[in-house]
Amino acid sequence: MTPPVESTPDPPPQGAFVAEGVTVRFGGLVALDDVGVRVEPGQVHGVIGPNGAGKTTFFNVCCGFVSPDSGSLTWEGTQLKNLRAHDLAGLGIARTLQGVGLFAGMSTLENVMTGAAVRSTSGFASAAFGLPRGRRDENALRDRAMQALSDLGAAHLAPRYPGMLPYPDQKKVALARALVAEPRLLLLDEPAAGLSEGEMDELGELVTRLTDRMSVLLVEHHMDLVMRICDTITVLDFGQVIARGAPAEIRDDPLVIAAYLGADVTGGSEIDTASLTASTPAATSTKEG
Numbered sequence: 267m268t269p270p271v272e273s274t275p276d277p278p279p280q281g282a283f284v285a286e287g288v289t290v291r292f293g294g295l296v297a298l299d300d301v302g303v304r305v306e307p308g309q310v311h312g313v314i315g316p317n318g319a320g321k322t323t324f325f326n327v328c329c330g331f332v333s334p335d336s337g338s339l340t341w342e343g344t345q346l347k348n349l350r351a352h353d354l355a356g357l358g359i360a361r362t363l364q365g366v367g368l369f370a371g372m373s374t375l376e377n378v379m380t381g382a383a384v385r386s387t388s389g390f391a392s393a394a395f396g397l398p399r400g401r402r403d404e405n406a407l408r409d410r411a412m413q414a415l416s417d418l419g420a421a422h423l424a425p426r427y428p429g430m431l432p433y434p435d436q437k438k439v440a441l442a443r444a445l446v447a448e449p450r451l452l453l454l455d456e457p458a459a460g461l462s463e464g465e466m467d468e469l470g471e472l473v474t475r476l477t478d479r480m481s482v483l484l485v486e487h488h489m490d491l492v493m494r495i496c497d498t499i500t501v502l503d504f505g506q507v508i509a510r511g512a513p514a515e516i517r518d519d520p521l522v523i524a525a526y527l528g529a530d531v532t533g534g535s536e537i538d539t540a541s542l543t544a545s546t547p548a549a550t551s552t553k554e555g
């Protein structure tokens with residue numbers, strides 16, 4: 267007897283996140299000048315640079331918070347025109363921000379559930395207010411949110427309110443909220459800020475594990491973390507790409523070293539210039555701008 271043919275769901279689209287020629291001006295100041303990155307599927311792409319280099323502005327362009335004066339973003343083969351922050355979830359993109367932005371009046375679990383709402387059939391509002399149609403969704407959302415917290419070792423935080431949590435735990439909750447949407451691209455803005463060495467190691471391991479199901483664009487100050495977990499690094503300085511390559515290439519790039527040594531590393535920057543000058547075989551990186 268011929269076995270019944272089972273239809274398998276289409277695999278999710280795979281593709282790179284590509285920014286090309288991104289230019290942003292604030293009045294007379296050119297914050298980004300013809301900046302491009304290419305985040306390959308399943309890779310971690312770091313964007314680094316001294317203070318004022320344009321990292322946050324670039325991140326904000328990728329999130330749809332800032333509209334570039336020129337340039338384009340392409341995701342999984344489709345150009346993202348007039349991207350707005352609220353479009354991200356529907357595109358399979360999630361982000362965390364420097365300010366964790368949790369809702370004070372909701373428990374940790376409810377905060378994480380808001381990240382999954384976009385995927386529920388009847389919507390979070392329906393589920394949250396106990397409408398009959400939303401009951402099953404609510405349970406499913408709750409389970410997924412608990413799972414996301416568990417994956418980060420944060421299940422015990424579920425009933426607590428964000429205001430009661432230390433900052434590193436708030437960051438975990440914000441990350442769980444991003445991950446519960448099961449994104450294919452995760453945008454992280456300085457995820458290690460305020461974390462201890464141990465917490466940073468944990469974060470690094472987590473981000474590396476995530477790459478079996480998503481790509482990651484990481485804007486980060488902590489050079490050790492960036493060097494350890496990124497496949498490719500783009501270095502900005504004064505709004506321009508000055509280098510791009512694998513961590514070992516970037517570490518030895520004279521332009522990068524000069525950019526960091528020229529920065530005020532005593533003025534609150536968390537950049538460890540020692541990790542830039544650690545001896546590794548010299549290599550050539552891509553230079554632009």
Ligand SMILES: Nc1ncnc2c1ncn2[C@@H]1O[C@H](COP(=O)(O)OP(=O)(O)OP(=O)(O)O)[C@@H](O)[C@H]1O
Nearest residue numbers: 292295296297315316317318319320321322323324
């Ligand atoms: N909204 C704005 N209006 C005017 N200038 C801005 C604005 N946002 C950023 N800038 C300027 O654009 C340049 C790039 O800033 P941006 O915050 O993107 O750099 P950054 O690399 O993230 O710096 P940091 O590491 O200090 O956070 C800086 O000169 C900054 O002063």
